[in-house]
Structures are given as structure tokens and as C-alpha cells.
Amino acid sequence: MTTREDCVGLDSVDSLGALRDEFVLRDSQVYLDGNSLGPLTRSAAARVRRVVEHEWAEGLVISWGGAGWMGAPTRLGERLAPLLGARAGEVVVADTLTISLAKLIGGALALRPERHVLLTDAANFHSDVYISRAMARRAGREVRVATIDRNRLEEYLDDEVALVVLTHVDFRTGEMLDLAGVTEKVHAAGALMLWDFAHSIGAVPLDVTGAHVDFAAGCTYKYLNAGPGAPGFLYVRSSWQGVIENPLPGWLGHARPFDFDLEYVPAPGMQAFVTSSPPIVALAALDGALEVWDRVTIDQVRAKSLVLTDLFIDLLGERLPGVFEVVTPTEHARRGSQVSLRFHHAYGLVQALIERGVIGDFRDPDIARFGFAPLYLRYVDVFDAVEHFVQVVTGEEYLAPRFAVRHAVT
Ligand SMILES: Cc1ncc(COP(=O)(O)O)c(C=O)c1O
Structure with missing residues (x-):
């Protein structure tokens, strides 16, 4: 099983790792919604x-x-x-x-x-x-x-x-x-x-x-x-x-x-x-x-994206077997840069994760969507995100009434 130390090791040799500093992101946040709205870069500002x-x-x-x-x-x-x-x-x-x-x-x-x-x-x-x-x-x-x-x-x-x-x-x-x-x-x-x-x-x-x-x-x-x-x-x-x-x-x-x-x-x-x-x-x-x-090529970005999404799918499968249906194709040739999970309380799951600083989004009726943008996402972010998934699922946090309130933007 991949450990947090393994992920720290992957980050330390990541040729894209230095680019994260170009983005305005809080260290405590795992931003998995760049497939909806990418974060601010210092150069854009x-x-x-x-x-x-x-x-x-x-x-x-x-x-x-x-x-x-x-x-x-x-x-x-x-x-x-x-x-x-x-x-x-x-x-x-x-x-x-x-x-x-x-x-x-x-x-x-x-x-x-x-x-x-x-x-x-x-x-x-x-x-x-x-x-x-x-x-x-x-x-x-x-x-x-x-x-x-x-x-x-x-x-x-x-x-x-x-x-x-x-x-x-x-x-x-x-x-x-x-x-x-x-x-x-x-x-x-x-x-x-x-x-x-x-x-x-x-x-x-x-x-x-x-x-x-x-x-x-x-x-x-x-x-x-x-x-x-x-x-x-x-x-x-x-x-x-x-x-x-x-x-x-x-x-x-x-x-x-x-x-x-x-x-x-x-x-x-x-x-x-x-x-x-x-x-x-x-x-x-x-x-x-x-x-x-x-400073990067799209091939570098794609290579890291596939490792990140594989890591996420594998860790979820190991730590929470059978909980989610991964609706995104596992074949690399058929996968974009996001992973979508079918879950009967997908909205509550996404809201509970957001409260913990893991930001994804929800698509009706039962899809929780997570985007993996290699320019700023670290391997350790994926590991930490899965840790939050484990806590949200084992503690059934997604059932909390405050996470049932539908926002206008999901
Ligand atoms: C696949 C796809 N097509 C079209 C749109 C609409 O884009 P816009 O709001 O820029 O018109 C979106 C928005 O997210 C989208 O995801």
C-alpha cells in the first residue's frame, strides 16, 4: 500500500513540483475542482x-x-x-x-x-x-x-x-x-x-x-x-x-x-x-x-495526471473497498484528468469533504467529481484527500443535516 512517505518522495522528484508556488493556494487545502474553476496564478494577478x-x-x-x-x-x-x-x-x-x-x-x-x-x-x-x-x-x-x-x-x-x-x-x-x-x-x-x-x-x-x-x-x-x-x-x-x-x-x-x-x-x-x-x-x-x-509541456502534465488519478483510484480501492463506483474509465486512453465517483450520498460527501478543505463538486444525481490538475496538485495532496474520505465515510459525516442543504452552485 502506498504510504504518505512514498507520496512525499514522489513530490520531491516531481519535475512540475516547483510550479505550485505560482498558484495562490492555501497549504491546508486540497483543490480538486480545477476542472470547474482553476485557481489564481501570481502571473495572472x-x-x-x-x-x-x-x-x-x-x-x-x-x-x-x-x-x-x-x-x-x-x-x-x-x-x-x-x-x-x-x-x-x-x-x-x-x-x-x-x-x-x-x-x-x-x-x-x-x-x-x-x-x-x-x-x-x-x-x-x-x-x-x-x-x-x-x-x-x-x-x-x-x-x-x-x-x-x-x-x-x-x-x-x-x-x-x-x-x-x-x-x-x-x-x-x-x-x-x-x-x-x-x-x-x-x-x-x-x-x-x-x-x-x-x-x-x-x-x-x-x-x-x-x-x-x-x-x-x-x-x-x-x-x-x-x-x-x-x-x-x-x-x-x-x-x-x-x-x-x-x-x-x-x-x-x-x-x-x-x-x-x-x-x-x-x-x-x-x-x-x-x-x-x-x-x-x-x-x-x-x-x-x-x-x-x-515552463512545461502538455506531455509532462498528462504523465503526472495519470499517476495522480491512478493513485487516487488505487488508494480509495485499498482504504474503502466497495464503497464507491468509479465511473471514470480505468484505461488511460479513455480517461481525462478527473475521477468521478458514484455514491448514494454524493452531495453530502462533497459537502463534508469541502468542510475539511478537500474541494470537489457534485453532479446530479449521484456523482462526486474530482479534478486533478498536475500544475499545482501534489502527490501528498492525493494521499491526504483519501485520508479525509476515510474519515467522512467511516464516521458517516455525509449524513449530517447541514450537508443536505442544496446550494445554488453544486
Ligand atoms: C463541457 C462544457 N461545455 C460547455 C460549458 C459552458 O461554458 P460557458 O459557461 O463558458 O458557456 C461548460 C461549462 O462548464 C462545459 O463544462
């Missing part, structure tokens, strides 16, 4: 301060040009591209994820006008389903949204399918889908593929180029630590640029916004997917948060 106190306070409106604010969406897109396996000029940071999906769904449906079906996963994040339906209703022809069992995708792929919208790492179970394999099947049916990378970016290596992905979007407030409500990103393969149209055009996607021309002429490249004025303060937080990525 410093970058925001600089933008607010110098570029905004002193530079005023001149900073739109002088401090390079106008170019921030594409500049940050370039910084994210390596994490996606994208090429230069294929990524932009503009809106939050649901809005980014709206743009890509609307644009993609128009590329297959003779087809009338959008396939998505019945287990997909609800926002993806809402926005798929909303954009299908506005497609200018009848488009049916089918919410299917993703494991039976092949049965539904025919020449009526225009677009498939899937989340690469399931938000509830942490299962990771086969990016290249699924994309290939979708293409073989003549349909287009749009991936949601909310739980993938910064968590697992991605290769959109090698997988021939058409479109993708994701958020930056989870494993990229850009802060609450931070803008997300959009990826459009270069061969679709200039072909796909942004269905939500605005002045900053125009080729010449300061001509004030009423005829919309899209800017070249990914700038066409920008609609409004970029949220500069939020983008500064993203810019700062990405600094830590200059």
Missing part, C-alpha cells in the same frame, strides 16, 4: 494589475492601439494553438464557450445545406444541447437535433447528417473519446465535426491537425486557470477559413472596422470570428495564467 493600473489608467483609449489590445484575441489564440495541436492562425479567443459554439454550429450548418440533421450526445453538457437546438432553429431550413447515445454514433451517421457536436472529455464521467477515430467516422459520412474541449484543454494532449478536426471550442477557466467567466477559444481548420461564415458578425470581425461601412466584409482568418470589443481585463488574466505553460 500581476498581468491584470498592469493592464488596469498602467494600460487602462494611464494609457486610456490610446491603449487599444498602443498596448496592442486590438490584437489580443488573435495573439492569445496563437498562444493556445500548441495546446490544441493547431497551426498558426487557426485559433482565436473571443467569447465564452457557449457563444463560441453558437458561432461554429451556425457557420457549420450553412456548409452542408442539403443535410438536415445535427447529432449530439444525450449525455452532453446541457448548454451544448441548448445552443445546438437554438442554432438549428435558425439554420434557414429544417434541421433536426438528435440527442443520441454516443457509443452508437455509427448507427446514426448517414447522408442526412450535417454536423456532429461532441464533448471530448465527458464533464460528468471524465471519459475521453477517441478524437481522431470519431472525427474520421464523421468525415466518412460526409458530415462535419465540432468538438467541445472544455475538459480537455490543458488537461490532455490534443492534436486537431493530425485528427483533421474541422472545428473546436473550449473554455479557459478550468485547466488553463484564466479566472471565472474567462473567454474561451475557437478553432477553425485553415482549409475552412474564408469559407465558413460567422453567423454573429460584429464590427471587430470586419476587415476594416473603422470604415463604419454598413456592408459586412469579414476580416481574413480567425479575426472574422471576433464580434465585439475584446474583454481586455479578462484577456489579461488569461495571458498571465498562460505563463506557467511556457
Whole structure:
């Protein structure tokens, strides 16, 4: 059985260990919710301060040009591209994820006008389903949204399918889908593929180029630590640029916004997917948060993530055998960077752990979710977290009435 000393030993030789100091975290806390909201980095705080106190306070409106604010969406897109396996000029940071999906769904449906079906996963994040339906209703022809069992995708792929919208790492179970394999099947049916990378970016290596992905979007407030409500990103393969149209055009996607021309002429490249004025303060937080990525590779992060999640699963199995159903796949190739446990008192369990400083979250009806972000999580944190699990379960703390009160955010 792995001991606490073993974990201290693993931390002492961890090549990512020094990065924890870049994050503002209390030593007594075990933060296992970076798959929901990543913690603050010192570099994000410093970058925001600089933008607010110098570029905004002193530079005023001149900073739109002088401090390079106008170019921030594409500049940050370039910084994210390596994490996606994208090429230069294929990524932009503009809106939050649901809005980014709206743009890509609307644009993609128009590329297959003779087809009338959008396939998505019945287990997909609800926002993806809402926005798929909303954009299908506005497609200018009848488009049916089918919410299917993703494991039976092949049965539904025919020449009526225009677009498939899937989340690469399931938000509830942490299962990771086969990016290249699924994309290939979708293409073989003549349909287009749009991936949601909310739980993938910064968590697992991605290769959109090698997988021939058409479109993708994701958020930056989870494993990229850009802060609450931070803008997300959009990826459009270069061969679709200039072909796909942004269905939500605005002045900053125009080729010449300061001509004030009423005829919309899209800017070249990914700038066409920008609609409004970029949220500069939020983008500064993203810019700062990405600094830590200059010191690591996603392969290093992935390797540690798999050891952390294996350790958590193994320790729970040893110390609390048969108590939880691990719903996250144990095969590495099918696992994201979270572990989800099914438990009949999952809400109370999560609340009791939070009171003890082990922060995870709950997904209805019976899933306790724990994210493992290798940039700041130590092996010893996993050991200590499991120790708290043992106490919460053996003492039946999860049954305490104060842990039955449902908060608005679970
Ligand atoms: C898989 C997935 N898709 C979409 C969203 C919605 O993102 P946003 O609130 O940025 O629109 C989330 C949010 O957590 C998510 O987990």
C-alpha cells in the first residue's frame, strides 16, 4: 500500500513540483475542482494589475492601439494553438464557450445545406444541447437535433447528417473519446465535426491537425486557470477559413472596422470570428495564467495526471473497498484528468469533504467529481484527500443535516 512517505518522495522528484508556488493556494487545502474553476496564478494577478493600473489608467483609449489590445484575441489564440495541436492562425479567443459554439454550429450548418440533421450526445453538457437546438432553429431550413447515445454514433451517421457536436472529455464521467477515430467516422459520412474541449484543454494532449478536426471550442477557466467567466477559444481548420461564415458578425470581425461601412466584409482568418470589443481585463488574466505553460509541456502534465488519478483510484480501492463506483474509465486512453465517483450520498460527501478543505463538486444525481490538475496538485495532496474520505465515510459525516442543504452552485 502506498504510504504518505512514498507520496512525499514522489513530490520531491516531481519535475512540475516547483510550479505550485505560482498558484495562490492555501497549504491546508486540497483543490480538486480545477476542472470547474482553476485557481489564481501570481502571473495572472500581476498581468491584470498592469493592464488596469498602467494600460487602462494611464494609457486610456490610446491603449487599444498602443498596448496592442486590438490584437489580443488573435495573439492569445496563437498562444493556445500548441495546446490544441493547431497551426498558426487557426485559433482565436473571443467569447465564452457557449457563444463560441453558437458561432461554429451556425457557420457549420450553412456548409452542408442539403443535410438536415445535427447529432449530439444525450449525455452532453446541457448548454451544448441548448445552443445546438437554438442554432438549428435558425439554420434557414429544417434541421433536426438528435440527442443520441454516443457509443452508437455509427448507427446514426448517414447522408442526412450535417454536423456532429461532441464533448471530448465527458464533464460528468471524465471519459475521453477517441478524437481522431470519431472525427474520421464523421468525415466518412460526409458530415462535419465540432468538438467541445472544455475538459480537455490543458488537461490532455490534443492534436486537431493530425485528427483533421474541422472545428473546436473550449473554455479557459478550468485547466488553463484564466479566472471565472474567462473567454474561451475557437478553432477553425485553415482549409475552412474564408469559407465558413460567422453567423454573429460584429464590427471587430470586419476587415476594416473603422470604415463604419454598413456592408459586412469579414476580416481574413480567425479575426472574422471576433464580434465585439475584446474583454481586455479578462484577456489579461488569461495571458498571465498562460505563463506557467511556457515552463512545461502538455506531455509532462498528462504523465503526472495519470499517476495522480491512478493513485487516487488505487488508494480509495485499498482504504474503502466497495464503497464507491468509479465511473471514470480505468484505461488511460479513455480517461481525462478527473475521477468521478458514484455514491448514494454524493452531495453530502462533497459537502463534508469541502468542510475539511478537500474541494470537489457534485453532479446530479449521484456523482462526486474530482479534478486533478498536475500544475499545482501534489502527490501528498492525493494521499491526504483519501485520508479525509476515510474519515467522512467511516464516521458517516455525509449524513449530517447541514450537508443536505442544496446550494445554488453544486
Ligand atoms: C463541457 C462544457 N461545455 C460547455 C460549458 C459552458 O461554458 P460557458 O459557461 O463558458 O458557456 C461548460 C461549462 O462548464 C462545459 O463544462
